[in-house]
Amino acid sequence: MRMLDWLRPGIRVKRWLFLGVIGITSISFGLSFLLREIYISTVEKILATLLILSGCVFIFLSIKYVTKTFLQAISGAYFNISLDSNRLSSLLYEKRILIKGPKIVAIGGGTGLSAMLRGLKLYSSNITAIVTVADDGGSSGILRQDLGILPPGDIRNCVLALADTEPIMEKLLQYRFQDGMLKGQSFGNLFLAAMDGISESFEEAVKKMSDVLAVTGRVLPVTLDDVKLSAELEDGFVIWGESQIGKHNEFHPGKIKKVFLEPGEVTPFQEALDAISEADVIIFGPGSLYTSIIPNLLVDKVCTHIKNSNALKIFVCNVMTQPGETDNYSVYDHIEAIEKHAYKGIIDYCIANTAEIPPELEAKYMEDGASKVRVDIERIQAAGVKMIQGNFVSLNHNFVRHSPEKLAEAVMNLIAEAVLSKDKKRVLDYFYVKDRLKKLVTG
Secondary structure: OOHHHHHOOOOOOHHHHHHHHHHHHHHHHHHHHHHHOOOOOHHHHHHHHHHHHHHHHHHHHHHHHHHHHHHHHHHOOOOOOOOOHHHHHHHHHHHHHHOOOOOEEEEEOHHHHHHHHHHHOOOOOOEEEEEOOOOOOHHHHHHHHHHOOOOOHHHHHHHHHHEOOOHHHHHHHHOEOOOOOOOOOEHHHHHHHHHHHOOOOHHHHHHHHHHHOOEOOEEEEOEOOOOEEEEEEOOOOEEEOHHHHOOHHHOOOOOEEEEEEEOOOOOEOHHHHHHHHHOOEEEEOOOOHHHHHHHHHOOOOHHHHHHHOOOEEEEEOOOEOOOOOOOOOEHHHHHHHHHHHOOOOOOOEEEEEOOOOOHHHHHHHHHOOOOEOEOOHHHHHHOOOEEEEEOOEEEEOOEEEEOHHHHHHHHHHHHHHHOHHHOHHHHHHHHHHHHHHHHHHHO
């Protein structure tokens, strides 16, 4: 609809625009009375004041009812879409509020990172997820090999986590084919692969997919290079390929000494580096330590930008250990591994779960070789890392996962107290976050 179409009969906009004109005229006359002469009578002062006040009321009513008419037109007979004016008004308000949120960069991949993003998007739209692209297994690995694109799996999960979509759309994009040549393939991966086919580059494809799904924030690959992740065990044995690292206990047990990328020099994605430099807070994880978090830190210049950033650095530790990667690891062991691959002091705060896991569920995990991550507080504090402990778990379908709501609440409270409260220029941002926390936690 063109702007002039709103002036056609029946739209009910002209009357309110006319009222706004009357309001402006009334204020103009009132000011002319006051400014015409230095000394004016009491009657003229009262008249001028009444004209100005009535003008303000007219303008207020004009704006209010023009907006209301616009919303009703969108949700009514003028446009055939299923969105009522109250919901659209609420959405506009939410977007206006969230745009004021702190700049958050989350680094990692996998289901852990996407779970946290679901919670964080309720507090800020200034979110950038920087995702590893070293996955070479499963359906992502097949598409990577067949089509020569970057693995779409982790990117898809993060895009969906930040998307404002209907449940049926999310269910569709997460659907995996059960039979035929597409067996095991995710529709979301195929969607992104198709988007890549009609785009000039993979990063453009991700942006287009984000636009289609109304994503809050951005999802960026850490690099556009075709990289391979491998691991060296303490006995010198090398495991080639990301998909084999978690399985190495089956053919060559041992503790991981380090992981590395091939080729050795990897070009970082510039938008990812810019996001790190501008961030208020940088979050590592949650996610697989050696295959989701650390690979991002191995890309050239990423650690340098993190070190030079004034952002608060937070590590969110996994609730359970991961067989083949972090067997018998404590929280400090996770921190130490990150520091060895990046630099000492990269983490300011660590968020770790201390809530108990139901015995029967913990026993099930132990059968698979996993256990609850121990919180060795003394070693963590000795390393200069501050601890945030609490209940951050959600038990779904016999799996232990981070609760998006609980984790986001802990992160945002930390941002408010450790970042926003210390900057006098961001007092309003501090009160916005605290008010938002109060509404979402209690509401």
